[in-house]
Amino acid sequence: MDSEKRISPAVINRLPRYYRYLGDLLESDITRISSKELSAKMNITASQIRQDLNNFGGFGQQGYGYNVEYLYNEIKKILGLDRLYNMIVVGGGNIGQALVNYTNFEKRGFVIKAVFDTNPRLIGMTIRGIEVHDVDQMEEYIKNHNVDVAILTLPRSKAAKVAKDLAKWGVKGMWNFSHVDLQVPDDILVENVHLTDSLMTLIYKINEMYSEENELNHLANGLPIKPIVDLED
Amino acid sequence: MDSEKRISPAVINRLPRYYRYLGDLLESDITRISSKELSAKMNITASQIRQDLNNFGGFGQQGYGYNVEYLYNEIKKILGLDRLYNMIVVGGGNIGQALVNYTNFEKRGFVIKAVFDTNPRLIGMTIRGIEVHDVDQMEEYIKNHNVDVAILTLPRSKAAKVAKDLAKWGVKGMWNFSHVDLQVPDDILVENVHLTDSLMTLIYKINEMYSEENELNHLANGLPIKPIVDLED
DNA sequence: TTATTGTTGACAATAAAATAACAGGAGTGC
């Protein structure tokens, strides 16, 4: 809409969180909030909140704070959540099916229109009323229906080729659950959800914490470092 | 293990990605790789790769590069993937079930041992051989089995209380799929997977790209800005 | 009215992260 200065990715990643907290406040019938109060709730500095919001405009008022409903709706507009988006799921396995069954997406305006798979046992079935088609029909479907987002929940080996096709046929973005980094043209947007990576970082942090704890014990009482036991027994 | 300097979160988040790429190289029987080559594959600067790896030690050799297998195994150790981890799933709904059925976690050493739910229709059932228990039994279970990670896939409303209990009973970390930020003691680690947030940022970026494109068209040929059509029809 | 308090938006200061530069050891080819 406006060309202005570029918004940093760090800010964009925080927007949905603001949106969520403001939604909660709205539900609690809180009409106004200051950056300081929000700061306490969200564990972010008030300064950062003000600066983040100011990237998009001056939504607050000195001596008053921010009007919750107004700010909520502004962020909604900024995120583009004031319209509907068509999505397709490519790969009807566990995760694909779980996402189709997850009805909260629809409440936000993200509508899953179709599922595609290669498995003959799935093709023709419906999941929550949404039909599973043969992947062979995908080209035609995408060319005839405006598909905003393709959700990729397929095996590593197949993801690369499918992504290339999807890009060619005209989806705007991909939400990628496959455990690979997709190679797509610059004008196609990819958001990765690498679950295993996320779990691995959690494991790293757990180990780090437990080794620190051992060190502290060690330093504090002069005892030898307690070994971390292997849990598989 | 060693107290040294603290590793920045940005680096830790990249580790699983290195691990993945090195695994791929290993499968392709590539025995050595330079930071420059890896840089090209991963779309990271070579400088950053060297600096990231050097946080953990000098794994490379001047004039040679990095030995793929050696580096792979070192990162494996750094991430703590050289042992097994016990996990439980709290919430046996769509996503919980999908995660139980996702067998790749087990290949990495992440073993789901039990599922807990309140739904009487689920309790007693097994998913991929893993039993679904009543949440009432969770305290006893956790106290008698060493649970490293609890996977939270339950509704917003219930997540906060369950998290508090889990922390009290002694899980080390939580992998949180619920759409709330959990309030837990400092020594419990939480890794959030906020799917809706992730999708929202994708949507933001798509809209940003399309509005930019319109601007460019506009500037280039003097035509009026093309409206973004609403897709729901 | 007038004083006092609260709170933003702007900007300055600091911290963190990413990139670049480079010295020097290790391999390679002759």
Added chain:
DNA sequence: GCACTCCTGTTATTTTATTGTCAACAATAA
């Protein structure tokens, strides 16, 4: 064995992100 190239580990620089501060102004109370 020697010259030459490659490529790391490390330090320096640049960029990006976060936090702190304050003048200006709104709301509220006196």
